[in-house]
Structure formats: structure tokens, C-alpha cells
Amino acid sequence: KNQVEQSPQSLIILERKNCTLQCNYTVSPFSNLRWYKQDTGRGPVSLTIMTFSENTKSNGRYTATLDADTKQSSLHITASQLSDSASYICVVSFSSGGSYIPTFGRGTSLIVHP
Amino acid sequence: NAGVMQNPRHLVRRRGQEARLRCSPMKGHSHVYWYRQLPEEGLKFMVYLQKENIIDESGMPKERFSAEFPKEGPSILRIQQVVRGDSAAYFCASSTAGTGSYNEQFFGPGTRLTVL
Numbered sequence: 001k002n003q004v005e006q007s008p009q010s011l012i013i014l015e016r017k018n019c020t021l022q023c024n025y026t027v028s029p030f031s032n033l034r035w036y037k038q039d040t041g042r043g044p045v046s047l048t049i050m051t052f053s054e055n056t057k058s059n060g061r062y063t064a065t066l067d068a069d070t071k072q073s074s075l076h077i078t079a080s081q082l083s084d085s086a087s088y089i090c091v092v093s094f095s096s097g098g099s100y101i102p103t104f105g106r107g108t109s110l111i112v113h114p
Numbered sequence: 115n116a117g118v119m120q121n122p123r124h125l126v127r128r129r130g131q132e133a134r135l136r137c138s139p140m141k142g143h144s145h146v147y148w149y150r151q152l153p154e155e156g157l158k159f160m161v162y163l164q165k166e167n168i169i170d171e172s173g174m175p176k177e178r179f180s181a182e183f184p185k186e187g188p189s190i191l192r193i194q195q196v197v198r199g200d201s202a203a204y205f206c207a208s209s210t211a212g213t214g215s216y217n218e219q220f221f222g223p224g225t226r227l228t229v230l
Contacts, residue, residue: 004156041223041224042223042224043118043205043207043221043222043223043224044157044205044221045221046218046219049218089156089157101159101162101170101172101173102159102219103159104149104156104157104158104159105156106154106155106156107156
């Protein structure tokens with residue numbers, strides 16, 4: 001069964017600190033992995049996307065890594081800001097009958113305190 | 115360029131009623147996806163549509179749920195005879211092309227359905 005597991009479930013950090021969120025998956029056959037940010041009451045917004053051959057991808061203060069061998073990904077947030085408080089969702093897509101179906105993790109809820 | 119629009123944002127229905135959720139994709143997008151997010155759960159894929167066609171409905175419950183994306187107008191997710199377990203946030207996303215590796219899906223704000 002295709003699954004995406006994220007840890008920790010929730011995280012509280014102080015402003016300007018760094019943090020790392022984890023994602024493990026069993027999705028197969030793997031197509032791509034995205035990290036999304038979802039603010040409360042809004043739809044998810046894509047932060048990064050990586051395919052099988054990519055190990056790291058950055059978007060400003062967000063850096064995602066991918067180890068396709070161990071099926072693990074991480075999202076590192078540098079110098080956190082209050083506006084980083086949100087749910088961060090790992091989404092792994094697999095190919096199925098010509099389509100690419102995304103499997104969503106439950107997300108990590110990040111709270112940044114001043 | 116307006117983003118993906120969904121309405122209503124909040125919908126309250128009594129058990130047994132019908133719920134209709136609308137999604138207008140971003141301008142130029144012809145592919146629409148519906149997802150359901152139960153409380154404390156991740157988003158679950160329901161259905162993928164292109165104009166006038168259902169491409170993949172593998173995540174859609176077999177009964178009471180239907181979706182359409184007509185040539186003109188928004189995509190509609192219809193839930194007949196709603197039950198309390200249908201209470202969830204329903205998100206729509208759209209993309210310019212199919213579900214290829216780099217085709218990003220842009221999400222709407224969601225419709226929160228509450229069944230009393």
C-alpha cells in the first residue's frame with residue numbers, strides 16, 4: 001500500500017531558529033516528491049518538487065532533500081519567521097495507468113513563536 | 115490572474131440532503147482534481163477530470179459521489195444523501211496539462227462541508 005509518513009506530527013520553535021521536517025514513503029513506482037505549505041483555512045501551496053535523480057532543491061529559506069534509495073525526504077527551514085507557522089505536507093506521486101496520482105502525508109504542524 | 119476559486123467556502127447540510135461544490139480552475143487550466151481532507155488526516159485524491167471527461171476516479175466513493183467538468187462552467191462535485199462522515203474539507207486543484215512529473219497543481223481555498 002502506498003503510504004507517506006511525516007514526522008514530527010507537530011513542532012514548536014522560536015523565531016529565527018532552524019528546523020528539519022521528515023518524510024518517509026513507500027510509494028511505488030515513484031514519480032516525484034513535493035513539499036507543500038498549507039496555511040490554516042487555505043489550500044496547499046507548492047514549495048519544492050524533486051524527481052528521482054534530484055538530491056536537493058532550494059526555494060529561498062526552504063531546502064528539500066531526497067534519498068530515493070532509503071525513500072526519505074527532509075525539508076529544512078532556515079532562520080524561521082512567524083509567517084512560517086503552517087502545516088507542511090509531503091506529497092509523493094506514483095504512476096498509475098498513465099496518470100500520476102499524488103499520495104499526501106498528514107503533514108507536520110509548525111508553530112513559530114516570537 | 116485569479117487563482118483557483120471554490121464556492122461556497124462553507125456549506126452546511128442535513129443528513130440526506132445533497133451537497134454541490136463548485137470549482138473554477140485558473141485561467142488557461144483544463145485539468146481539475148478533487149481532494150478530500152478529513153479532520154486530522156492528509157488530503158486524499160478523489161477524482162481527476164479534463165474538460166467533459168473523467169480521467170481517473172479511483173479515489174471516489176462508488177456511491178453518492180459524482181463529479182463533472184463541463185465544456186462551459188465550473189467543475190462540480192456532487193454528494194447525494196449526505197451522511198455525517200462526509201463532513202470534511204474538499205479541495206480542488208487545477209493544472210495546465212496532465213499529471214506529468216512537473217505539472218504543478220494549484221489549489222483552491224477549499225469548501226468546508228458540515229453535515230448535521
